[in-house]
Every structure is written in structure tokens, then in C-alpha cells.
Amino acid sequence: MPVASEYLPLAAPNRPTIAIGLEGSANKLGVGIIKHFPFDPSKRRRPAAEVLSNIRHTYITPPGEGFLPRDTAKHHRQFVVNLVKQALKESGLRSADIDCVCFTQGPGMGAPLQSVAVAARTASLMWGKPLVGVNHCVGHIEMGREITGATNPVVLYVSGGNTQVIAYSHQRYRIFGETLDIAVGNCLDRFARTLLIPNDPSPGYNIEQMAKKGKNYVELPYTVKGMDLSMSGILAYIDGLANEIFSGKPKYVSDDSQEEITKEDLCFSLQETIYAMLVEITERAMAHVGSQQVLIVGGVGSNERLQEMMGVMARARGGEVFATDERFCIDNGIMIAHAGLLAFETGYRTRLKDSACTQRFRTDEVFLAWRDD
Template identity: 70%
Template sequence: MPALLRTESPLKNLERRILALGLEGSANKLGAGVIQHNPDGSSTVLSNVRHTYITPPGEGFQPRDTALHHREWAFEVIKNSLSSANITLADLDCICYTKGPGMGAPLQSVALVARTLSLLYNKPLVGVNHCVGHIEMGREITGAKNPVVLYVSGGNTQVIAYSRQCYRIFGETLDIAVGNCLDRFARVLNLSNNPSPGYNIEQKAKRGKRLVPLPYATKGMDVSLSGILTAIEAYTLDKRFRPDEYNKSSDDEDIIVPADLCFSLQETVFAMLVEITERAMAHIGSKEVLIVGGVGCNERLQEMMGIMAQERNGQVFATDERFCIDNGIMIAQAGLLAFRMGLTTPIPKSTCTQRFRTDQVHVSWRL
């Protein structure tokens, strides 16, 4: 488990406002955000700046190229974040960065920037788990108290609940993440990566009318998505498939268009996620669901989860694209919570790990 060292009493940090800069770069989003924790325990978002590395349609983003993007844009993004917050680096109390999980080269690029600023300005460094950053930002923005968390992104799919200073993983993907599944199918359809392939899948799905059969692969509390991806890709090779927009008539009911496939993929995969989330709610007796991660912006997922929660007399909490898509402010929030407990990351320990699990974090700031 990556270590955080306790440096001072947490009570000392509660007597004044505390400022943290958060740096995120675990995938193709480079983010910098400044958050202020107030003496009354509340938080104020002062800035949240992001720049996305976008590749041509049909292409994914490679670690080396993504790392080059982050290095090229780091100065500009951080400068804009500090300017928007109307502060300087000297005003900060700590600098927080994403320690993992994520892509190795991009993570290392941002960690290098964080270490450099920490040494130049003599500011404590705090390494943050990317997943915990999503959760803590979601809790802060929505006000959810003790929800079951559905964490869905390009690299992660997990159902999580808090217990005894740890975010316990109740279920997860056995192979690829839901965001990766959607992104890879978007590349098969040659959809644009601007603003994101998942967003363009969602928009095309809204025009879909036909539900094609796909595998439904829940295994206890876990899901498997690679077989569904293979099955949906096979439809694009079917003689009934038309790659362009197609106005159906009564004579061609069997025609399959991209909108139908996007619709079918979303409906099937999201139903699986709703099922395992409901099972976790029943297990811990919770009536709250918090959806976090980039895929959490999907309106259809929120709608399906809302129907389930309403049937259980519960409530769904979600954020918009400012906070559900990878951003620097979520790293600042989680890092500052740790810093207030007196936890920092020594420079020799300020490494990155691509496989930093959510349940490896000691959540000392919660009872």
C-alpha cells in the first residue's frame, strides 16, 4: 500500500482556511484545480481547468503521446487554474497529484510536475488515489451521506460502499471497464473522439429504436463486458448492417443501423450495472446511490438508476461533466481531506502505480 506519513495534528489544520492545488493526468484529461477548505468544514471550488488530448476518429490514445500532451500543456493549465483562483503557488498549503490508478507514462508526467513544484516552493505533497478522488468530489458536490457508489469510467467499473475507514469493493468488472467498452465500439463505428467517444455513443443511442440480442453477463456481484463487445462488433459485419444513417421503411425492418447498436449496447450494459448496484444497496441497507466517473455523466444510466432507486424509495446522486469527468479539483479535494488529517507523501515515496486499488486507501478522514 502506498504510504502517507502523518506530519502534524489534524486539529491544527481546522483553525484556518487551507488551499490545495490538485493535478490530474491519469488518462487523456489533464486537469488542475484549486479548492479551499474553510474553518467551518465546508469547501469552496476556486478553479477547475482541464485540457483533453483528442485523437482522430477511430483511434485511441497511446501512453507516450498522452504523456507528451500533458508535458506540453502542464504549465498553461496550472497557470490558468491559479489565475482563475486569484492565488499564487506561494499561497498554497499543499500540492496534490494522482498517484494511480491510470496509464503509466501520463501519471509519471504529472507526478514529475507535482514534485518539481513541491521542491521549488517548499510545499507538502499528497499522493491521491484517482478513484477516491472521484468519490470524495461526488460526496462533496451532491451531499450524499453514505451511498453505494457506482464508479464507472474508461479504466474502472466498481460498486463500492464505505465501512471502517475503507472503501470496500462489492463488485467490479472481470475484464474491461464499461468506458473502455463504449470507447472501443465508438472506434469500430469511426465516431469522433470530440468531446469523447462515450458521449457520441450516447447521442447516437438516443436515435436507436431496435434492441438487438446481446449477452447479459452478471456473475454474482461482478460483470463481464468483453463478450458483449465482441458480440456488438459482430453486428457491424452482418449483411443487414448499414454504416450510415438509414431511413427504414416497412420493407426493411431487419436493417440494423449504428444508432440501434449504440442503443442496444447501452441498455444491456447499464441494466447489468443497475442490477449489481441494487444488490449492494440491499446488502448494506442503503437508499442512496452515487454515480461517479466519466460514464456517470450518461443521462440514460442516470435515468435507469433513478427508476431502480425510486422503486426502493431511494435517491440517486450524480454530477455534471465538470466533476464526473477526470479533473484536478477532485484530486485537490481528496488530497486536502488527507492533509487535514496530517498525512503527506514524502518526495522519495512520490511515485505512481498503475494498479492502485480503491480499497487500498486508509480513509482516515471518515469515522
């Protein structure tokens, strides 16, 4: 396993515990502070966590440009201290009130991950608090479960860097299907660059708004391979269509139509195609594990059309869909604080010598000591 750790006796199981979480695996820098309450024997569960602070600052580039790891890391280094101070002020706490410092240990972009890890190590040493490394994907799932109340769902995790269908079994999140090449969010972001769509507030959000104005569906490659899917061919195909339109060669809805295909039509068609692929493999996972719940997490999970399509499928199976808004779907510090605190309460600690980040830290590598259902 790429991430080492150790387990120590529980710190304070009979009182509320508080964690600060630092997230910076891509272009969003997030800091969150969360409070967990002790297990309530009478209700046989832990009361809902209290979000004390959840702030974020995004590195935004000009239209047509992505974000380079070096520049993104520079952004995180520039803003992380102020965000930590702001989070403490917003929560009304001091560093002495914090029980542990949690940080994203992977997966993600190397330089941004490292810059935030340095900040987390510094805070841990300055404050004399334990360090807890967190898997970014598990952070999304656990925050989604906490906010929505989903019990044991099939999870669709869709973001700029990850696309996975996941289900829980025997204290691990098992991956049932995933992208074979690029993630769905990366596909959307790269097409946004082709169209020179603004990156503020995010390329995917702006594509979603353009797709709502699309009237004509353009047939695109549909690439599902068992439980896995591929999106690089779809991106290459639709990029080709867009470039032809930009070069002055109009494309028409059909051979016998004089109606030209618009950028809005392309955005609409791209969403419909890749989201249909996601719904298909999610439904297959639901049938396999016998679940009636779907939890959508990750930045792309805030897309209303994806939620709508997934809802149609789930209701047809007598099930339901759980999703959160952009506060918890898009990368944030509170999800890292929450997942880290769950681990901390089982005695988990990350030793300083083991706190290096890894860009490839798979969801199913994490032992979920806090789950035994």
C-alpha cells in the first residue's frame, strides 16, 4: 500500500472531537472544520456532525486554458494560511481546540497535493496535534453519506480526475467500474477549452448552462465496456465537430436538414451521451449488489441533468438518488476533516515520515475501520 499509518488508543471517545481538513488535490483549495459528537447508545448511532466552517478558494485560468500543477500549487501556497485563519475565525475556535489536522494525501495532482500537505504538517507541528492523511475519494463518499443520510448506496463518484462506480463490502469501498482513460470531468473541461468557454465558476457548470439551450441531439460514440467506460474517443470526435464548425464548415442536424448544429447542441449531446453511459453502469452495479440507493458524489455530481437522469433510472427500479449541492459535491475541506475525523476516532494516525502524498491512491486501498455494517 502506498500510504502507511499506525493505530493508537482512542483519544477521547466520550466527548466531542473536532478536526480541521485541508483539501488541495486540484484547483480548489478548501479548508473545513467539523465537530463530531459521541455515539448515542439510546439511538444506536452518532448524532449528525456539525459543520463549523467550510471555505474554498479556486484557481481560475483564462478561457481555453487548463490549470498547470506548478501554477496551481503556487496558488495554494499563496492562500492556504489565510484560509486556515479564516476558518478558525468563522468557527469561533482556537488551534488548541482542534483534535487533529487532516489533509488530502491523494489521489490528485502532485504539486498541489504537496503544497497543502506541507501546510498540514506545519500546522500539526506548530499546534502539537496529530496528523491524519485522507483518501480524497473516501472523503467525498463519507461526506455524501453524512449529508444525505444514505445508508449503504451504490456510489457514483464523478469529478475532474476520477470516474468510478463503488459499493461497500467488508470494510472497504469496492470499485465495480471506472473510466479506462480520462475522467468525465476532464472530458467536460477539455471540451470547454475547445469552445473557449469561461472557467469561472467552472467549465462543467458553464457547459451545463449551454446544454440547457441545446435543441438537437448529435449522435456521438457510446463506449461502455462491461462495467467500465471510455471517454477519450468521444472527446476526440466532438472536438472534431467543433473545430469544423469553427473553421467555417457548417454541420447540419441531418442530411436532409438545413438547420446548423450549434455549440449548445454539442454541449447538450455530450452531456446526454456520457451521462447515459454513467447511468448504465450504475444500474448494473445496483442490480449486482441489490441496492436501492444511488449516491452521487464529486464535482460533476452537482450537475442537475445527471441527477435527473439517474433519478429516472432509480425510480424505475423502486429506488432513490441522493446528492448534495456544490458546497459538498465540489472539492472542499470539510469532507477531508470529516473522513479524517472518522479515522482518527478509531485510533488512526499518520506519522510524519509517512505523510508523503501519492497521486495514485485508489479508493479500495483504504481500510474503513469506522464501518462494520
